[in-house]
Amino acid sequence: MTVKKQIIKMTLPLAGGLIVGALTSKAQDDYKQYEQPPLAPPPAAFPIVWPVLYTGMGVAYYLADRYTTDKSVKVSHYAQLGLNYLWSILYFNLKLRGTALIESFCLLAAGLLAALIFYDHNEIAGLLMTPYVAWLAYASYLTAGTIKLNHDKPGFSRDF
Template identity: 30%
Template sequence: MCYLGSMDWTLFLLFLLACAGAAATGVLFQPGKWYETLAKPGFTPPNRAFPVVWTVLYILIALAAARVAPEDGSGLAMGFFAAQLAFNAVWTPVFFGLHKMKTGLVIMGILWLAVAGTLWQFWQIDVIAGLMFVPYLAWVSVAFALNASVWRLNPERAAAR
């Protein structure tokens, strides 16, 4: 089991860089006017919360991966990690760039499964790394509900795309 003091910080920085790649889609495909005009549920977080939450989550995600990656038998866990990061990166351009709410919901569902799988696999190798994924799974659960609600509340906009 890895402790923060003995963690390979180069590995952490590489995983943080990978997370930054996924985060870059949020910079390239911002919500914009289209999203502002959509009907949204009452539980929609304020816009200013998103960069703060994602920064914390990406740091936790990178720390968790850096703890698990060097451990024996981490191949499946790291496969789940790569899958969740890929679906994380794809959702933003699909939802905000292409305005595909239903496709975004499907991607978000797959992302949720990939995050849950990563959490479970990480937990098997390093409980602390697994716990670091709990806030991410909670946030993706909110994001799934938000995506579903926006799709449901805007049937004419969803049908147009």
């Protein structure tokens, strides 16, 4: 594998995350506008946490995929990554909050599956996915909590 391909594998999640971040640039305003559940982080946490998680995910994918031809590594990685990017669009841009909640549980399952597959190919890769999977569980809690607290507010959601 060329150095260029190695770098692409490691940085693609972060690059995609930056693009989705730009597409959902009003997310911070949306987050501040509505009541948040207990244990919700301050808005400033998200631009710190996500680049770290995306970088860890990219390194994990590179390590898991480095010496295998098993397509499950690639399929699981890109499936969960696509679901990850989709969540922000559903929740912030389209305001399909209920759909985003269902999608968040699918994303959590896909992230966990990817972590387990990565672990089977490279233990460090699987362990690198642990903070990401934990954050996905936390994000599902935040999504559900925000919906519960705000579902009846005008303009909050288009699918209630």
